[in-house]
Amino acid sequence: MEAAQLELENVTKRFGGVAAVDGVTFSVAKGEILGIIGPNGAGKTTLLNCISGVYRLDGGDIRWQGASISGLAPHKVARLGVGRTFQVVKPFGSMTVRENAAIGSLFGSEQARLAPKAAFKQADSVLELVGLRSKADLPVSALTVPDRKRLEVARAVATRPKLLLLDEVMAGLNHVEIDEALDMVRAVHKTGVTVVLIEHVMRVIVGLCQRAVVLNLGRVLADGEPEVVLRDERVVEAYLGERYAKRLKD
Amino acid sequence: MIGMSASRLWNRIFIGLALAVLAYAVLAPLTSLSAAQSLNVPLLTDRLWFRIATIIAMFVVMATAWNIIGGLTGYAAFGNVAFFGIGAYTTGMLIAKAKWPFLLALPLSPVAAAAFAALVGLPLLRLRGHYFAVASLGVGVAVGELVQNIDYQGQPMFGGASGLFLPIFSIGDRGLFFFYLMLGAAAISIAVTWLVLRSRFGYGLIAIRENEEAAAVIGVNTTAYKVAAYALSAALTGLAGGIFSQWNVFINQENAFPIEYNVQMILMALLGGTGTVFGPAAGAVVLQLLIQFLSGTLPVTLSLPFVPSDAMPVIAQIILGLMLVIVVIFAPRGVIDFFGGRSRLSLAYLRRSLRETSI
Numbered sequence: 001m002e003a004a005q006l007e008l009e010n011v012t013k014r015f016g017g018v019a020a021v022d023g024v025t026f027s028v029a030k031g032e033i034l035g036i037i038g039p040n041g042a043g044k045t046t047l048l049n050c051i052s053g054v055y056r057l058d059g060g061d062i063r064w065q066g067a068s069i070s071g072l073a074p075h076k077v078a079r080l081g082v083g084r085t086f087q088v089v090k091p092f093g094s095m096t097v098r099e100n101a102a103i104g105s106l107f108g109s110e111q112a113r114l115a116p117k118a119a120f121k122q123a124d125s126v127l128e129l130v131g132l133r134s135k136a137d138l139p140v141s142a143l144t145v146p147d148r149k150r151l152e153v154a155r156a157v158a159t160r161p162k163l164l165l166l167d168e169v170m171a172g173l174n175h176v177e178i179d180e181a182l183d184m185v186r187a188v189h190k191t192g193v194t195v196v197l198i199e200h201v202m203r204v205i206v207g208l209c210q211r212a213v214v215l216n217l218g219r220v221l222a223d224g225e226p227e228v229v230l231r232d233e234r235v236v237e238a239y240l241g242e243r244y245a246k247r248l249k250d
Numbered sequence: 251m252i253g254m255s256a257s258r259l260w261n262r263i264f265i266g267l268a269l270a271v272l273a274y275a276v277l278a279p280l281t282s283l284s285a286a287q288s289l290n291v292p293l294l295t296d297r298l299w300f301r302i303a304t305i306i307a308m309f310v311v312m313a314t315a316w317n318i319i320g321g322l323t324g325y326a327a328f329g330n331v332a333f334f335g336i337g338a339y340t341t342g343m344l345i346a347k348a349k350w351p352f353l354l355a356l357p358l359s360p361v362a363a364a365a366f367a368a369l370v371g372l373p374l375l376r377l378r379g380h381y382f383a384v385a386s387l388g389v390g391v392a393v394g395e396l397v398q399n400i401d402y403q404g405q406p407m408f409g410g411a412s413g414l415f416l417p418i419f420s421i422g423d424r425g426l427f428f429f430y431l432m433l434g435a436a437a438i439s440i441a442v443t444w445l446v447l448r449s450r451f452g453y454g455l456i457a458i459r460e461n462e463e464a465a466a467v468i469g470v471n472t473t474a475y476k477v478a479a480y481a482l483s484a485a486l487t488g489l490a491g492g493i494f495s496q497w498n499v500f501i502n503q504e505n506a507f508p509i510e511y512n513v514q515m516i517l518m519a520l521l522g523g524t525g526t527v528f529g530p531a532a533g534a535v536v537l538q539l540l541i542q543f544l545s546g547t548l549p550v551t552l553s554l555p556f557v558p559s560d561a562m563p564v565i566a567q568i569i570l571g572l573m574l575v576i577v578v579i580f581a582p583r584g585v586i587d588f589f590g591g592r593s594r595l596s597l598a599y600l601r602r603s604l605r606e607t608s609i
Contacts (some may be wrong), residue, residue, distance in 0.1 A: 013500050032465050052467055053467075054463070054466075054467070073466070073469050073471075073473075073609055074463075074466040075466050075467075075470055075471045075472065077467075078467050078468055078469035079469045083467075085470075086463070086464065086467075089466075090461040090463060090464035091455055091460075091461070092456065092460035092461060092464070093461075094456070094459075094525075095460065099453075102453075103453050103468065104468050106450050106453050106454070107450070107454065107468045107469035107470050108469045109467055109469070110469075113450075115450070116445070116448065116449070116450065116453070119398050155464075155468060156467075156468070159469060161525070190509050197257075210435055
């Protein structure tokens with residue numbers, strides 16, 4: 001395994017008196033697929049917002065390819081090659097599917113920004129990758145929920161990231177749709193992109209991730225292989241409560 | 251015409267009509283040249299026509315410029331008249347006080363307006379939605395008051411309440427000259443919008459309008475883009491102001507910072523279609539003609555029963571207000587939406603719009 005691409009060291013983010021993320025430390029290796037799981041309110045999305053520059057840290061440091069990126073504005077983080085999606089999809093509503101994907105190529109990673117014409121050309125191959133090629137000319141409003149999630153991924157992939165942060169792209173999908181989404185993430189990963197994804201669906205974590213980090217109340221509870229982590233007593237407790245976990249053990 | 255869909259037919263009629271109006275507007279003034287007169291070409295224009303056509307072109311500039319910040323970027327700027335006034339006073343002061351020649355002073359109007367917009371834009375554009383609208387309106391009002399009331403060594407710095415008189419620009423046919431100058435500014439505004447909409451910059455602005463947070467995480471420098479859009483909008487508006495000051499020869503707070511322009515340019519852009527290249531210009535032509543018609547300056551006038559003629563300007567305001575309400579509710583994408591081949595004016599369209607614009 002190569003050296004760490006992304007390193008989080010004691011990352012802390014407070015809202016008022018509550019530490020939503022409280023001293024989180026872990027690193028992500030290049031080419032990895034890492035899952036972040038945890039019960040509601042564990043600080044998963046907050047952590048993603050810290051990495052992508054949407055929130056400013058209250059403590060700790062985040063290093064990207066060895067250099068600190070904490071305090072950088074979101075667009076600067078994006079230009080360094082960190083792409084992300086939002087849990088609640090944020091498409092550019094007045095544009096077509098193709099335009100949404102093309103705009104990612106117009107901006108994104110600094111070295112590889114494309115001119116409008118080339119961006120539109122590349123948009124089609126990105127849409128192919130996520131399975132939206134046949135819907136390229138539709139307005140966003142005509143897309144179903146799973147397709148909107150695909151579009152969210154397409155726009156992020158179009159920025160040509162080295163690291164892709166996916167925030168619950170499979171929530172609310174049915175079994176067939178999840179299988180399709182898994183294929184989509186694998187296809188993106190195959191192009192050489194490191195993937196960090198937040199997910200509630202355990203099947204996704206086990207089937208996709210090489211490693212899982214469990215967050216609870218803003219702290220890292222466990223970090224390791226998905227099968228091992230999910231059997232960890234503390235993790236079960238965090239999800240199901242102390243009493244139920246005890247009963248399960250007895 | 252068989253086989254052509256109704257919307258395409260309408261589209262052609264609209265474009266044909268627009269071209270005819272444009273051709274008349276550009277060519278008719280030439281008949282007033284003495285060379286044309288000596289050849290017995292019938293006179294198609296008079297002084298009144300020049301005045302109205304120049305005002306229309308001025309509003310084309312302002313509505314098109316507003317569209318860059320309000321329509322493309324989605325920031326409802328309510329104080330753009332400040333840039334018009336700054337443009338007017340920049341050229342005005344340079345000519346009246348510093349004795350600069352007009353054509354040398356004019357280019358500094360857009361520069362001054364853009365610089366001011368960038369300065370106030372940095373803090374202002376951090377606000378969103380109606381907070382920005384109200385704050386920008388505040389700036390618009392404040393600048394006008396400042397210009398009138400700043401004193402320097404006991405003397406009003408910018409002419410004060412009595413205004414600023416400019417020497418008359420000596421050129422053969424003033425009406426013709428200023429009409430073409432303003433028309434040129436209108437053409438520049440439309441061309442700038444066209445270029446912006448095809449550039450990375452333009453896509454970035456639209457991304458900001460659609461979702462600012464999503465725009466930021468794909469790598470759009472939202473602050474820089476918003477300030478640049480505001481400054482560009484201000485530069486074009488300031489250019490119109492600069493031309494206006496020399497054309498009108500006299501400027502004061504009332505004619506350089508008219509509060510009602512704020513609403514009018516927005517209404518024009520809304521009526522024509524925000525975010526489009528030609529929508530605001532079309533809206534400006536239609537609405538300004540209507541304003542002139544209702545206030546009785548056109549050869550054709552409207553007389554309503556039971557309404558004394560001196561109450562007509564008030565009636566005009568009421569009709570404009572009603573129009574704003576109707577347009578916003580029933581045609582949120584502007585009338586140009588019917589001519590782009592995308593939608594057809596129908597009862598279903600109005601019903602759908604009503605659904606979209608109501609809670």
